[in-house]
Amino acid sequence: MPEHTYLKDFEPLGIIHTQPSESHALSAFDANGLGKILVDNTSKWDIETATVLTCSFTTGSCSLSLYKLTQTGLEWAKANKENSTTITSPNPAGYTQQMYEKV
Secondary structure: OOOOHHHOOOOOOEEEEEEOOOOOOOOHHHHHHHHHHHHHOOOOOOOOOOEEEEEEEEOOEEEEEEEEEOHHHHHHHHHOOOOOOOOOOOOOOOOOHHHEEEO
């Protein structure tokens, strides 16, 4: 994670993922990515406040959705051996809708 004097008093809130269409669910790619960030940066990131904001560019509009991982989702990301760039299936083993909640 970046370290700079300008950032020392700030708390990270999450990640933003832009996408060409709205999916109405948190992708395994995003869940795994946020989970890995949370696991690797426990001193700066809080599972209760960390979110994924998806910004979908649809024809003539822009849709925003906000998700957070559940404890089950965090445990799935910890146990998942794939990293975010190698997840190729939209439904990898063990990933379910109970891994996140829409906020």
